[in-house]
Amino acid sequence: MATPAQDTVELARRIRAHCVRMTHHAQASHIGTCLSMADLLAVLYSEVLRVDPARPEWADRDRFILSKGHGAAGLYAVLAERGFFPREWLATYGDDGGRLATHVVRYGVPGVDFSTGSLGHGLSVGCGMALAGKREGRPYRVFVQLSDGECDEGSTWEAVLFAPHHGLDNLVAIVDYNKIQSFGTVKEVLDLEPLADKWRAFRWGVREIDGHDHGQILEACRAVPFEAGRPSAIIAHTVKGKGVRFMEDKLLWHYKSPDAEQLAAALAELGEAP
Amino acid sequence: MRTTFINTLSELAATDERIWLLTGDLGFSVLEAFHAQFPNRSVNVGVAEQNLTGVAAGLASCGKIVFTYSIANFPTIRCLEQIRNDACYNELPVKIVSVGGGFAYGPQGYTHHGLEDLAVMRALPNMTVVAPGDPIETELATRAVCARPGPCYLRLGKAREPVVHHDRPAFAIGQAIRLRDGRDVTLISTGGMLADVMKVAEELAREHKLEARVLSMHTLKPLDEDAVRQAARETGGIVTVEEHSVTGGLGSAVADVLATMDGARVRFRKFGVPDQLHHQIGSQTYLRSVCGDLAAAVRELLA
Numbered sequence: 018m019a020t021p022a023q024d025t026v027e028l029a030r031r032i033r034a035h036c037v038r039m040t041h042h043a044q045a046s047h048i049g050t051c052l053s054m055a056d057l058l059a060v061l062y063s064e065v066l067r068v069d070p071a072r073p074e075w076a077d078r079d080r081f082i083l084s085k086g087h088g089a090a091g092l093y094a095v096l097a098e099r100g101f102f103p104r105e106w107l108a109t110y111g112d113d114g115g116r117l118a119t120h121v122v123r124y125g126v127p128g129v130d131f132s133t134g135s136l137g138h139g140l141s142v143g144c145g146m147a148l149a150g151k152r153e154g155r156p157y158r159v160f161v162q163l164s165d166g167e168c169d170e171g172s173t174w175e176a177v178l179f180a181p182h183h184g185l186d187n188l189v190a191i192v193d194y195n196k197i198q199s200f201g202t203v204k205e206v207l208d209l210e211p212l213a214d215k216w217r218a219f220r221w222g223v224r225e226i227d228g229h230d231h232g233q234i235l236e237a238c239r240a241v242p243f244e245a246g247r248p249s250a251i252i253a254h255t256v257k258g259k260g261v262r263f264m265e266d267k268l269l270w271h272y273k274s275p276d277a278e279q280l281a282a283a284l285a286e287l288g289e290a291p
Numbered sequence: 292m293r294t295t296f297i298n299t300l301s302e303l304a305a306t307d308e309r310i311w312l313l314t315g316d317l318g319f320s321v322l323e324a325f326h327a328q329f330p331n332r333s334v335n336v337g338v339a340e341q342n343l344t345g346v347a348a349g350l351a352s353c354g355k356i357v358f359t360y361s362i363a364n365f366p367t368i369r370c371l372e373q374i375r376n377d378a379c380y381n382e383l384p385v386k387i388v389s390v391g392g393g394f395a396y397g398p399q400g401y402t403h404h405g406l407e408d409l410a411v412m413r414a415l416p417n418m419t420v421v422a423p424g425d426p427i428e429t430e431l432a433t434r435a436v437c438a439r440p441g442p443c444y445l446r447l448g449k450a451r452e453p454v455v456h457h458d459r460p461a462f463a464i465g466q467a468i469r470l471r472d473g474r475d476v477t478l479i480s481t482g483g484m485l486a487d488v489m490k491v492a493e494e495l496a497r498e499h500k501l502e503a504r505v506l507s508m509h510t511l512k513p514l515d516e517d518a519v520r521q522a523a524r525e526t527g528g529i530v531t532v533e534e535h536s537v538t539g540g541l542g543s544a545v546a547d548v549l550a551t552m553d554g555a556r557v558r559f560r561k562f563g564v565p566d567q568l569h570h571q572i573g574s575q576t577y578l579r580s581v582c583g584d585l586a587a588a589v590r591e592l593l594a
Contacts, residue, residue, distance in 0.1 A: 076354075123381060131352065132381050135372055141342045142377055145349020145357075152331050172373070175342035183334075 025231050028098055029059035033260045034289040035094035035107050041280040043111030045119045049270035051091040053195040053255040054162065056229045058095040061160060065238040070100040073127040077157050080130045080146050084139020085164035085193065086120040092129065093117055101128030137170025139163065140190060144176050147188035147248075158241070162191045166198035169207050174219075181220035186242035190221070190250045193228060195257035197268055216250040228253030261286055292447040292483070293321050293390045295426040299433040300358065301325050304332065310437065311350055315343045315361040318390075322360065340370040347385045348377035356384045356437060362391045363405045367412060367444065378442040379417040386436050387412075388445045392422060392482055393534025393564075394578035395449035404578075405446070406564050409481070410539025412444040413512050419464060420512040422446040424485030425455040428509050431462035439464055448483035455485050455507075465510045467518040473502030476558075476593055477522035480532045481508045481541040484579075488532050491585045499590060511544055519548045520555075528558040530589050534579065537563040560592045 036051040062068070066079040083092045090110060097104045109115040116125045120134030130146075133139050143161035150157050167173055180188050194212065196203050203209055216223045222243030226233040234253070241249040257271070258264030261283040275283055284290070301324065304310040311332040312325055326333040332355075336343040340361060347357040359366050366387050367374070378385035389405060396403035412420050419439055423432040429447060436443040460468045467479070471492050480488040485507050495501040504526055506518055522529055529549070531542040542561030549555055564582055571581055 131349075132376070135376055137341075138345055138373060138377055141345020141373070142349040142352070144342070145346035145351070146353055147349075148334070148346065149350050149353035149355060172341035172345070175337075175339035176345065179336065179339070179342055179346065182337075 025059045025063045028063055028095070029055045029231075030287055031098055032058055032091055032094045034284060034287045035097070036090045037261065037275055037280055037283040037287070039090040039094070039107055039110040040274045041276070042108065043119060044274045045090070045111050046272045046274065047087040047090070047119070048274065049197070049257040049264060049267070050085065050088045050164065050193070050195065052259050052261060052264065053228070053257045054088055054091055054193045055260065056231060057162065057191060057193065057234060057253055058091050060231050060234040061238065062095045062099050064235055066160065067157070068099075068128070070128065073101055077155055079157050080143070080159040082131045082133065082139040082143050082159070082161045083121050084133055084161050085136065085167060086133030089117070089119055089121045092121055093126070096126070096128040099128070102126065136164065136167035137172040140173055140176035141179070143188055143190070144179050144183070144185060147180070147185040148183055150187050151183070151185060158187045158189060160189045160191065162193060164198075165192060165194045165196065165203050165209060168192065168209050168212070177216065177219045177221070180248040184246045185248045186246050188248040189238070189241050190248065192250065192252050193255055194252055195255040197257045197266070197271065199271060201268060213252050216252070220247060221250040222247045223250045223252065225252045225254065228255035229259055292423065292426055292429045292452050293449060295429040296388065296433050296445070296447055297321055297325055299430045300437075301328060303434065303437050304329050307356070307437075308332070309354060309356045311355045311357045313343055313347050313357060313359050315340045315359070315365055317361045317365070340365050341373050344370040344373035344385065345377050348373070348381060348383050351378070351383035351385050352381065356386065358386045358388055360388045360390070363389065363396055363403045364408060365389075367408045371411065374442070375415055379415050382417060382441060384441060386443045386445060388447065390447050391449050392446040393448070394575045397575045397578045398572050400572050401568070401570065406536045407539070408446060409511055409533070409535045409541065410543070413539065413544065417441055418512060419443040419510070420446070421464065421510050422482035423509045424480060424482060424507040425452055427454060427456040427459060428462065428468070428507065431459070432509060435462060435464045446482060452483050453486045455489055465513040465515055467506040467508045467515040469504065469506055471503065471505040473504040474526055475501045475503060476528040476530065476589060477504040477506060477526045478530050478532060478589070479506045479508050479519070479522070479541065479545060481511060482534055484532045484534050487579065487585065491589065494586055495589060501589070501593065503589070508541060511541055514544050514548065516548045519545050520552055523549060523552060523555050523557040527556070528592055530560045530562055530585075530592060532585060533563045535563050536566050537561045538566040558592050560588060562588050
């Protein structure tokens, strides 16, 4: 079992704290989804992605696309923590005239590789980036993080079909499988199961992990490509709202932003001064 | 036009390694030579236009100039949001090429008639919209689109369009080309209607002593507003001609200019496909005739 540095846990805690503050500040939705992927982001940006905050446009950097663009707060938080831009920017999340939109925006935000927000776009874009790297023999990898809900999108499956055909073993899709989408559980709305088998049937190398276990995340990310010549899919089983007990596994926190009292309670649980 | 396009693109790709060509599994007997010459920069994505456009955006974000190629509405309306978000919003050089603008696939029915594409593409911020008027303009437009930063839409006819220009005109995106001068009226044409428009202009001169100025408005966005205003001032009458719905295309773009022009007194008519669902099929020539008689429309305007 790979052992992540202790500070990935601390980083994940900080990401979560930033996210509850940011969604409170902006009165924005989607805190649940930010919390479910905080551990994935922490491990990716500490131990996996070859990126350099001093050179955000470095041609051979690993790419990361947050295809589930509504998790923007989480991405901005980890980028700020990694030094791509000042942490103070996070306090402007969603502000009038600000730059940090509540869906991922690349314009003016160092470290963001692609603007997203509408579901089902990111994996195709990742395929294009991976194809460029593959055909030109560049060393970079492309990581695309998807939500479970966006596996409803037909365009996602167009890309899932494309990547193995072109041997994109430099492409990694990570599904943040928190089992809740807009109107209810994935099972109720449009059941994805058997999800891992679907990706396998499309000829991806697939692993299922606990998306909150940093050791499992790191081990999976280090093992890519899982199969020679094939893209890799990590189905990360997660809990929506993870880390703040009253938000965990609750549909409501797909929409609601924490009020002052809830913010204080969340921060206390996350070990932060309010 | 499609042959001119692919020959020009091949020429450009030979000296510019950034150029890629992606197709959504269309272009049989057109794209093979490009693929053979540049196998590493050519991809048939399959019948999947959303992915076609997304992949193009991903490639473009890695420094490539990426052409997406398909027919009629498939590379445009079918994957509109990918164009809007992935290409326009992310400010990437994705060059969308549609073959069969208007009624080029006439017998194949409404699904294959490109009648709203100009309106839709023109509405997108950060998009350049070009519809060349003949094979010579097609070559020049292909070069210009390739050199222009950001997303572009290149709307082509299909095959065997007549050559209208006698020589290579000066060509710049956003600058109309004047093919014929006249003081009585201006015919503003976009796309493959140019040959028809020139024919009508000659006929009006010959049979009705009406001298029409003819502008090839190969770029719908950014529109050559100066040429429109000048035509209004100098000829007092404008007829826009397009193989496209009269809603949202060239006619609407020109009307926008005229409506905000100081002291304009101009007679104006949009000639194009009526904005109603149509079930007609037939040759391109036949379907164009369904739009009415251009010469008669001009005379009516001036009467």
